[in-house]
Amino acid sequence: MSGQSINPVMLELFRTELESHTRALGEGLLQLEENPAASAPLEGLMRAAHSIKGAARIVDITPAVRLAHAMEDVFVTAQQGRRAPAAAHIDALLRATDLVRGIAAHADDPAWLQQQEAAIDAIVQSLGGEAAAATDPPTGAQPTAPVTPGSAASGGAAQAADAAPDANLEPAMLELFRGEAGAQLAMLMDGLLQLESAPGDSVAHEQLMRAAHSLKGAARMVGIDTGVRLAHAMEDIFVAAQQGGLEPSPEAIDVLLQSTDMLQRLSQSPDIGDWCRQHAGEVDRLGGLLADVLAGREVQPPAPTAPSTEPTQPAAGSGATHAADSAIRVSSESLNRLMGLAGEVQVEARWLRPFADGLQHIKQYQSELIGLLDRLRDYMDSPRVDDFGRNLFNDALRRAGDCRHLLSDRLGELEEYDRRTHNLAGRLSREVVASRMRPFADGVHGFQRMVRDISRALGKQVRLDIRGLETRVDRDILEKIEAPLNHLLRNALDHGIETPEARAAAGKPEQARLRLEAIHSAGMLSIIVEDDGRGMDLELLRQKVVDKQLVSAEMAKDLSESELMEFIFLPGFSTRSEVTEISGRGVGLDVVHSVVQEMHGLVNAVSHPGRGMRFHMQLPLTLSVMRSLLVEIAGEPYAVPLAQINRTLKLDRGQIQVLEGRQYFTLGNHHIGLVAANQLLGLPEGPPDEDEACIVVLGERLDRYGFVVDRFLGERTLVVNPLDQRLGKLKDIAACSILEDGRPCLILDVDDLLRSADLVIAGGRLDRIEQARSHQAVKTGKRILVVDDSITVREVERNMLANIGYQVEVAVDGMDGWNAVRMGDYDLVISDIDMPRMNGFEFVSQIKQDPNLKHTPVMIVSYKDRDEDRTRGLEVGADYYLTKGSFQDATLIDAVQDLIGEP
Missing domain, CATH: 1.20.120.160 (HPT domain)
Incomplete structure (x- = not known):
């Protein structure tokens, strides 16, 4: 150089x-x-x-x-x-x-x-x-003899390659080695487990040989003689197996797995040279066992130690299978800031709308001005007006016309720019969310090994089937679910799955099946852990509930299966009397419930006695973006995590009942206590404007309440922004967000709300919720706007509604309807979906996001009868969805009267 x-x-x-x-x-x-x-x-x-x-x-x-x-x-x-x-x-x-x-x-x-x-x-x-x-x-060259771990050639090669073995390692090269070792060790682990279940798998042989060979080269490059020795010995075994001269026994697999563990401990040691000196005896022992395996001699590896109660950590670089996608390191703080900025971009994109609205008003005033000029034209024909006055008038009229055309053109351009900016901001937000997602495989890499070791320690035969490895999961959720999944798998291995003898006696295959699956379903992440073991003994569970004095014996008899299963998630609850190294301490399922609840998710268990057990976790797709129900309390918007809502309903106030001074209503076979949300939040009471109370049912199992809010504002996808740490923990508030119109919105802490409700009820300070009240007379002459690009449909619907007394106006497309609804005062809007300039979904969304129009009922009437169209229509805020192909005159009229009453 x-x-x-x-x-x-x-x-x-x-x-x-x-x-x-x-x-x-x-x-x-x-x-x-x-x-x-x-x-x-x-x-x-x-x-x-x-x-x-x-x-x-x-x-x-x-x-x-x-x-x-x-x-x-x-x-x-x-x-x-x-x-x-x-x-x-x-x-x-x-x-x-x-x-x-x-x-x-x-x-x-x-x-x-x-x-x-x-x-x-x-x-x-x-x-x-x-x-x-x-x-x-060279001519007549003879092939060289294969080199075995114990041969002189092997030792000489290792020594020649390593001038300073296991010492004086350069830090930067060492980091490269650790990264390479992590990927190759992960492949070794997976390949050995695959080889154990399918000994003749040639693909596994090839993968193992390449991984050991690459690991050997990486160790030799940085001068780690111990790593070279072990990797080279393993490579020779895999080559022999690949050539058909060796079939590794289960004991040989144990030796190879222990060697893999040794190499992993070596690579992760902060001082590799010191580690190699301290563990030289273990390395020599493993080297001798590997030589015995290669020679075909019977080996007896040391008995495995009791499996750790901690989750198995995946090797560094376990995402090597996804290395085809180029990646860079980005801190979580940077991603969180980027997510916040993406949310702000969405909000800022909405600020163009007020300017467009202002121009619409100017356009309206200009139309009125031109109308006045047209009326003035008759006066200008009077003999009292001279030519100069007439010329001035004609010039003013011409200029007003020019301004109208110019304003119309610029207004259209502004609205188009607003639409593009809004779409771009949405795409940016979705891409940022996607950047936080990782494959499910990254979080479950160590589970195959853990299940193998625990099942062997327990004398059981278990095959773990992991599905949905490519399912995308938020990185924060992926980290948080490791402990719950670890507990559920251990619980299944220890409690649920029987020994091979017991399974054979029950007519089951000796090898049990344990399934772990991750899928996206209904906008949520579903994770299922299921086994085909003995299941839960419901009568034993019922007796344990009584023994722990959780319920009386009489009440326990009436508990359904689902109600019984809720007790297993209580802290300290266990059906086992003994404590083992695997489970039985009564903390596992409590951890599962706590972590899932922390992520605003739900978990339930279903038992099939004699056939197995199934745990189902429902979690949000990401913790950065939350699907929420927006409600209004004391005139302000609040968000409730959708995953934690048990049910929402509108209840006739006449159905509210009182028992011992507490109000409740009946939902199925359960009595649900009612609490005013404004009281818990310390807000003034808003006068009810409807005969129905809007209720959000929160909580699960035996602790549920109905929280009364002013009204429902619809579902929203919100970017979650944490509160400033200087504020500390705010009572009943979890985080905040910004709505698309720029207004701030607080996200409620459901667990806090439930605790606050308990405290208020225990203190006897519960406010009374207004029950039945007198019906107000329905005003007459209700106005309806019909928006459809088909003149036939418009006229049919207009005539149908006008004939029974409604005042009906029409608009030719979504943009025309949007302009009209902002200028008029309508009791109902009826819209088509497929329209030029602005489709029905966009039109309804605009109405529901406008603070002055959001309470206007909107009905979608469309030829589209697919579930996804109906669902999307309701998601953007439509209050009713009706298909054109199915409705008769009475159907449309009944739907209108359901929404706004008679004319």
Whole structure:
């Protein structure tokens, strides 16, 4: 390398380019090793090496030029058909690739480059010898004997490759090794578990051999002799199995898994050199066991220790299967800020609407002005007005017409810009949410191993079937659900699944099936843990409930199965009398319930005695965006997490009953206590304007209340913004958000609300909710706006409603209807869906988001009869959905009268 310093900008460009080329080299070399006769990888390898050489020469990094040039010569030679690289030379090429990557990382550190000169010279000489040998291939060459872990050749190779074994490891190279080791160890773990269930799986053999080989090369590159020894011994076993000369027994799989664990502990140790010295005896023991496995001798690995009660941590880089997608590191704080900014963009995009509304008013005033000028025209024809006055009038009339056309054009452009900005802000918000999502596989990688170890320790045969590995899950949720899933799986292994003998006696397969599945369903994340074990003994559970004095014996007899199952989630509740290392402490299911509740989700359990147990968790798709029900309390909007709502309903106030001074209503077979939401929040009472009370039922199991709110404002998807930490914990408030019209909205803390309701009721301070009240006379002459682009439909609906006394006006499309509804005062709007300029969904959404129009009832009448269209219509705020193909005169009239009463 020249003595001149490298331009920082050029160095960053070089590093960026090198990243893709070294990745191509690594992948191509593995393909070439798998199929030496293949010509396709050689072209890509030659181009990648050539590009690295050129880029390194531009920035004057001579060591990288030397390595890339030597690699290129090897690939050109192989491409010309003279000699394919042998397995040993593949190792050298992989080491060269790693070293080029290290040179790029330390190109601005001359001291580091000087330390690597010997290694660079050795690799260049090795690759040069390979290229030279290609020009004059030896005749009659004999194949070399395979190298075994215990052979002299093996030991010599290891020693030659590691000048300073397990010591003086360079930090940057060590980090590269840890990243590589994490990915390869994850593949080893998965492959060994697959091999145990399907011993003849050739794909697993191939995967295991490649992973061990790559791990060996990575350890050799950074001088970790212990890692080289173990990985090389494992590789030899996999090669022998791949060639059909060895079939690993379950005991051999145990040895290989213990070796994998040892390598993982080694790679994650903060001081690898010190770790290797302290664990030299364990490594030697495992090396001897691996040699016995390779030789076909029977091995007896040490008995596994009791499985840890902590969740198994996945190896670093367990997302290696998703490495095809390029990724960068972004802190969670940055993502949260980006999410907040995306929400602000959505709010700011809505500020264009008031300007458009103001222009609409100006346009209306201008139309009135032109009307006045038209009336003035008759006066201008009077003989008393001279020519000068007439000319002034005509000029004013012409200019007013020009202004009208100009205003109409600009207004249309502004509305189009507003629509595009709103759509762009929505897309930005969705992309930010998507950036927080990770595959479900990233959070469950260690469960296969955990289930295997625990089931073997318990003497059971269990196969874990994980489905939905590609299901996208919010990264925060993925971290939080690890502990609940760990408890549920352990609970199934210890409590639910029987021994092979017991299963055989019950007519079941000796191997039990345990299923873990993640799916998106109804806008929620559903996670299911299900086993085919013995299930829950409901009578034993019923007796335990009585023994713990949770309910009386008489009440316990009347508890349904679902009500009984709710008790297993209580703190300290367990049906087991003994405590084991696996479970039985009575805390597992309480943890599940607490964590799920913290994420605003629900969990329930269903037992099929003799056939198994099923746990179902329903969670929000993300904790950054929340699907909520918007309600109005004391004139202000509040949000309630949709996942925590038991039910919503409008209750006739005459159905409110009183018992011992407390108000309640009956829902099914249960009495639900009523609490005024404004009282809990310390807000003034708003006078009820309807004969029906709007009620949100919150809580679950035996602790449910109906919270009375002023009115329902519809469902919304809100960006969750945490409250300023300086405020501390606000009573009954969880977070805040910004509505699309810019208004702030507080998100209610459901758990706090339930606790507040308990306190208010216990203190006898419960406000009384107004019950039945006199009906007010319905005003006559109700006005209806019909919006449809079909003149036939418009006239049919207009005549139908006008004939029974309603005042009906029409609009020709969504934009015309939007302009009309803002200028008029309508009791009901009836809209089609498919219309030009603004469709019905957008039209209804605009109405429901306008603070002055949001209480106007809206009915959608459309030919579309699909469930998704009906659901979307109701989601944007429509109060009624009717299909044109099915309604008769009476159907439409009945629907209108249901919404606004008679004319």
